[in-house]
Amino acid sequence: MYKYPENIIVTGASRGIGRAIAEAFARRGxxxxxNYNQSVESAITLYEKLSSENLSVxxxxxxxxxxxxxxxxxxxxxxxxxxxxxxxxxxxxxxxKLFIDITEEExxxxxxxxxxxxxxxxxxxxxxMISEKRGKIINISSIWGIVGASCEVHYSAAxxxxxxxxxxxxxxxxxxxxxxxxxxxxIIKTDMLSPYSEEELEELRQETPLMRLGTAEDIAxxxxxxxxxxxxxxxxxxxxxxxxxxx
Numbered sequence: 091m092y093k094y095p096e097n098i099i100v101t102g103a104s105r106g107i108g109r110a111i112a113e114a115f116a117r118r119g120x121x122x123x124x125n126y127n128q129s130v131e132s133a134i135t136l137y138e139k140l141s142s143e144n145l146s147v148x149x150x151x152x153x154x155x156x157x158x159x160x161x162x163x164x165x166x167x168x169x170x171x172x173x174x175x176x177x178x179x180x181x182x183x184x185x186x187k188l189f190i191d192i193t194e195e196e197x198x199x200x201x202x203x204x205x206x207x208x209x210x211x212x213x214x215x216x217x218x219m220i221s222e223k224r225g226k227i228i229n230i231s232s233i234w235g236i237v238g239a240s241c242e243v244h245y246s247a248a249x250x251x252x253x254x255x256x257x258x259x260x261x262x263x264x265x266x267x268x269x270x271x272x273x274x275x276x277i278i279k280t281d282m283l284s285p286y287s288e289e290e291l292e293e294l295r296q297e298t299p300l301m302r303l304g305t306a307e308d309i310a311x312x313x314x315x316x317x318x319x320x321x322x323x324x325x326x327x328x329x330x331x332x333x334x335x336x337x
Contacts, residue, residue: 092318094118095175095226099167101125101154101211102181104133106280107230110306111178111313112147113140118314121146121171125163125181127153146171154181154207157214164214173222176317177215179208179252180230184282189243197244204248208255216268223267228316229256230309231274231328233336249274253328260326269325271316276332278304299334 094115103112104126113136116122122140124147126133137149148170152159167174182204185196208229219225234242235249256272263270277283277294283303286294295303308331315321316329330336 092314092320094120094314094318097121097123097167097171097173098176098178098317099123099125099164099174099211099215100178100180101207102127104129104136106282107275107278107306107309108178108180109136110310111180112136114307114310114314115176115317116140116145116147119146121148123148123150123163123167123171125150125152125154127151127181154179154211155202157210160207160210160214164211164218168218174215174218174225176226176228177211178228178230178313178317179211181207182230182248184242184245186241186285187244188241192244200244200248201251204245205251205255208252212259216263219268220263220266225268226317226321227259227263227268227270228313229270229272231256231272233274233276233330233332236274236328236330237336256328257326264325269316269322271321271324271326272328273309273312273316274328274330274332275309276304276330276335278306278309280306294335297335298332299337302333304331304333 098115098120100112102108103124112122140147150163152163229252231252232249234246238246260270
């Protein structure tokens, strides 16, 4: 049976993959800090649901692209739970647009949330983890960070950056007994698929060897494993739960 660390921060945890990850850790007895930014109602609903089941959860609003807000979040987690054992860098935004139409502001926003957000959160938790000589960082990338997606160049570039950051940081933090890994989900049934028509979703299903789209719970299961003690010898890796869509 997997043994899980005690204190977890999940960024972007109000909806979709982040919500499933936060819920999965809380139900396994972990203390979970639910980070959110814009999705206030969804975050409160999740917090109230888990709290009503007497699970150990806290709620904190922070824009991961803002360093001062991230620092306040990490400090709060340490005060409430006594430390940070696992950071799941899940917060992200997506957009489908022709490359030539991407504005400088849209490019910067994509990098600020999807890549700089990981930089901010990871640096802040490492101030605690390095002194403790233990910790796990799990970064959420995408299959498009591996193979690229037409009309999503800024998203693909940011998610590819997450993969590069993961591999480099794993080498740097190995001597401190901190594991850094990356999950690169495939086509997952979340709000990010809302722009797709049912016909387009069916095409994606047909192109997936397992003949189904992924669920947020599929990704949460992967995060649970990487956070467990059974994954202590795994670092710098990119695991892609994608049903065979990208092999």
